[in-house]
């Protein structure tokens with residue numbers, strides 16, 4: 001990644017550090033995510049992955065370091081200086097969480113409309129124009145419904161548009177959550193363990209969806225994932241963390257063969273892991 005030109009990089013994380021009292025959850029972490037590509041952040045439990053996400057999306061204010069997002073037009077935003085609301089709205093970074101956070105009592109369509117609240121409020125002149133039913137608001141509302149409908153189609157849930165989201169199967173809720181994030185038309189989509197709890201068929205559908213988001217819409221994706229079949233199949237670049245630091249970075253093939261990565265996952269030391277791999281080849 002070091003050879004990438006600025007324009008090819010959507011996210012640059014530079015010497016990010018996050019401390020909680022005496023715990024250093026992330027230390028001097030630097031990596032970048034390429035534009036219109038899928039970058040995966042992997043590592044054993046407690047490696048610091050979610051903490052990195054929380055710093056990127058403004059849930060935590062980093063103890064040190066810089067996080068820069070560069071838009072297509074070259075405009076750069078310093079995420080470490082913004083709160084979560086501005087990161088979502090100005091920087092156009094959307095995220096999903098490890099635990100699903102849909103509105104369970106609302107329908108699938110309503111969940112996707114709520115995601116577009118900011119756009120609709122702006123078009124409504126903060127309610128007055130909306131109440132008067134002026135054309136700008138009606139147009140914006142139609143666009144919002146069209147976008148929501150398009151996403152329901154993409155995630156194969158159009159026939160369930162009017163069902164409460166809380167009644168959906170787990171895999172359907174996960175895809176609906178991604179659709180909701182995509183309805184904000186993000187520049188960078190951050191997904192925290194989207195395959196958690198999915199069966200093999202649902203994981204395959206998820207991989208297909210993420211590849212279509214990259215290839216058809218050109219949205220950049222940053223992904224935390226433990227399901228290696230998903231990571232290896234869809235990632236362009238993988239960053240591996242252990243104990244708060246980066247231990248490896250590369251393509252799926254490079255990461256798969258890296259003794260440091262295998263050692264981190266097996267809890268073995270690096271030489272032992274290399275010996276196991278050599279023995280197995």
Ligand SMILES: Nc1ncnc2c1ncn2[C@@H]1O[C@H](COP(=O)(O)OP(=O)(O)OP(=O)(O)O)[C@@H](O)[C@H]1O
Pocket residue numbers: 020023024025043044045046047048049050051052
């Ligand atoms: N708010 C917090 N307060 C104190 N310690 C925290 C906080 N958030 C995370 N940590 C600690 O930081 C370290 C990294 O945690 P983090 O959740 O980022 O890891 P992770 O790689 O996402 O793990 P997992 O794969 O299990 O989700 C852990 O030791 C964790 O206990």
